[in-house]
Amino acid sequence: MEEKTVVILGATGSIGTQTVDVISKIGGFRIVGISFGKNVDVANRIVGCFRVPYYCGDGRLEHGLRMSSIEELLDVTKPDVVVCAIPGIEGVKAAFESLNHTKRLALATKETLVCAGPFFKKMVQERGVELIPVDSEHSAILQLMEESVARIILTASGGAVRDVPKDRIRNLGPREVLKHPTWRMGQRITVDSATMVNKLFEVIEAHELFDLPYENIQVAINPSSFVHGVVYLRDGTVKIHAGIPDMRVPIAYALTYPERKYNGVLPDLRDFDLRLLEVEEDRYPVFHYGLKSIVNDLSKRIALNAVDEVVIEAFLNERISFGELVDTIVRVVDNVSFKVENLEDVFQLDLLVRDMARVELERIGGRETK
Ligand SMILES: NC(=O)C1=CN([C@@H]2O[C@H](COP(=O)(O)OP(=O)(O)OC[C@H]3O[C@@H](n4cnc5c(N)ncnc54)[C@H](OP(=O)(O)O)[C@@H]3O)[C@@H](O)[C@H]2O)C=CC1
Ligand SMILES: CC(=O)[C@@H](O)[C@H](O)COP(=O)(O)O
Numbered sequence: 001m002e003e004k005t006v007v008i009l010g011a012t013g014s015i016g017t018q019t020v021d022v023i024s025k026i027g028g029f030r031i032v033g034i035s036f037g038k039n040v041d042v043a044n045r046i047v048g049c050f051r052v053p054y055y056c057g058d059g060r061l062e063h064g065l066r067m068s069s070i071e072e073l074l075d076v077t078k079p080d081v082v083v084c085a086i087p088g089i090e091g092v093k094a095a096f097e098s099l100n101h102t103k104r105l106a107l108a109t110k111e112t113l114v115c116a117g118p119f120f121k122k123m124v125q126e127r128g129v130e131l132i133p134v135d136s137e138h139s140a141i142l143q144l145m146e147e148s149v150a151r152i153i154l155t156a157s158g159g160a161v162r163d164v165p166k167d168r169i170r171n172l173g174p175r176e177v178l179k180h181p182t183w184r185m186g187q188r189i190t191v192d193s194a195t196m197v198n199k200l201f202e203v204i205e206a207h208e209l210f211d212l213p214y215e216n217i218q219v220a221i222n223p224s225s226f227v228h229g230v231v232y233l234r235d236g237t238v239k240i241h242a243g244i245p246d247m248r249v250p251i252a253y254a255l256t257y258p259e260r261k262y263n264g265v266l267p268d269l270r271d272f273d274l275r276l277l278e279v280e281e282d283r284y285p286v287f288h289y290g291l292k293s294i295v296n297d298l299s300k301r302i303a304l305n306a307v308d309e310v311v312i313e314a315f316l317n318e319r320i321s322f323g324e325l326v327d328t329i330v331r332v333v334d335n336v337s338f339k340v341e342n343l344e345d346v347f348q349l350d351l352l353v354r355d356m357a358r359v360e361l362e363r364i365g366g367r368e369t370k
C-alpha cells in the first residue's frame with residue numbers, strides 16, 4: 001500500500017515530537033515536511049533521521065530544503081495529512097493555511113476553534129477537508145459520539161494547582177505551575193491547565209466540533225486523567241472513554257481514523273480511577289468567568305486567547321505572579337467590545353487585545369507582594 005504523506009506543523013514541540021514517534025511506530029506514513037520555531041537541534045534530528053525533504057523554521061538545517069513560509073511548505077508538499085500543533089494565534093493562521101493544501105487536518109491547535117470556530121468550520125466544509133481532533137478529550141468524544149447524545153462530560157486533571165491550599169495559589173511561580181500532574185506538554189497549555197483556561201477552550205472546542213449546546217457540555221476533574229470523556233445517551237446509557245494518559249494514542253487515531261494501528265499500553269483494571277470531582281470556583285475563577293461571560297461571544301473568545309498568551313509570557317519571565325495573571329485576563333477581557341464579522345477582524349482584534357494586555361501589565365508594574 002502506498003504511504004500517506006504528512007506535514008507536521010510545530011514538529012519540535014510536545015505534540016510534534018510525539019507525532020514523529022507515532023509515525024515511526026505505525027508505518028504507512030512518510031513525513032514530507034516539518035515546521036518549527038527556534039529549536040534547530042530537534043528539527044535537525046527529525047529531518048536527518050526521517051529524511052524529510054522540506055522544512056520551514058527559524059534557522060537553517062543540515063539537510064532538507066528550506067521553505068520561506070508554512071504556505072510555501074504546504075504548497076510544495078501538498079500532503080495527504082497535516083498535523084497542526086503550533087500554539088496560539090500563529091497556530092490559528094497555520095490551521096487556516098492547511099485547509100488550502102490537504103484533505104485531512106489533524107488539529108491539535110484548539111485555539112483555531114476558540115478564536116475562529118464559525119469561519120473555520122465554513123472553510124472546512126467548502127474545501128471538503130476531513131477535520132479530526134487530536135485533543136485527547138475530543139478524540140475520546142469523537143469515538144463515543146452517536147445520534148442520540150443527551151450530554152457529554154469533558155474531564156480535566158485540575159492542573160498543578162489542584163492540591164495546593166487555596167491561600168497559596170496566587171503566589172505560585174512558574175516552576176510550580178509547570179508541574180502538571182499527569183501530562184507532559186508545552187509551557188502555554190501547562191499554565192492553561194492550572195487556570196483551566198485549557199478546559200474552557202476545550203468546552204468551546206467541543207461545542208464547535210460536535211454542534212452541542214453549552215448546557216449539554218459538563219466538566220469534571222478526574223485526577224488521574226484516566227477518563228478522557230463521557231457521553232450520556234438519551235436512553236440512559238453512559239459511555240466512558242478511558243486509558244492511560246498518552247497523547248500518542250489520539251495522535252495515531254487522528255492519522256489513521258477510522259482505523260486503529262497504534263499498539264499502546266493496556267492498563268491494569270485495578271488502576272481504574274473513575275472519580276469525577278467538582279471544579280471549584282474559588283480555585284479556578286477564570287474557568288467559571290469564561291463559562292459565564294465568553295463562550296457565546298466570539299470577540300471575548302479571541303480576546304481571552306490573546307491576553308492569555310501575553311500574560312503567560314510575563315508570568316514565565318517572572319514579571320507577574322499567578323494571581324496577577326488571573327486578574328489581568330479577566331480585567332482585559334471585560335474591557336473588550338468589538339464586532340467580529342470576518343476572519344480579518346479576528347486577527348485585528350487579536351493585535352488590539354495584545355496591546356491592551358501590555359498596557360495593563362505596564363500599569364500593574366509586576367509582582368504583588370507575597
Ligand atoms: N501537548 C499536548 O499534550 C497537547 C497540546 N495541544 C495543543 O497543541 C498545540 C501545541 O501544543 P504543544 O505541542 O504542547 O506545544 P509546544 O510548546 O510543546 O510546541 C510548540 C511547537 O510550535 C512551534 N512554535 C511555537 N511558536 C511558534 C511560532 N510563533 N511560529 C512557528 N512555530 C512555533 C514550536 O517550535 P520551537 O519549539 O522549535 O520553537 C514547537 O514546535 C497547542 O495548541 C496545544 O493547546 C492539545 C492537546 C494536548
Ligand atoms: C492531553 C490533553 O488533551 C490536554 O489538553 C489535557 O487535557 C491537559 O490537561 P488538563 O486536563 O489539566 O487541562
Ligand SMILES: [Mn+2]
Nearest residue numbers: 135136137202
Ligand atoms: Mn485536552
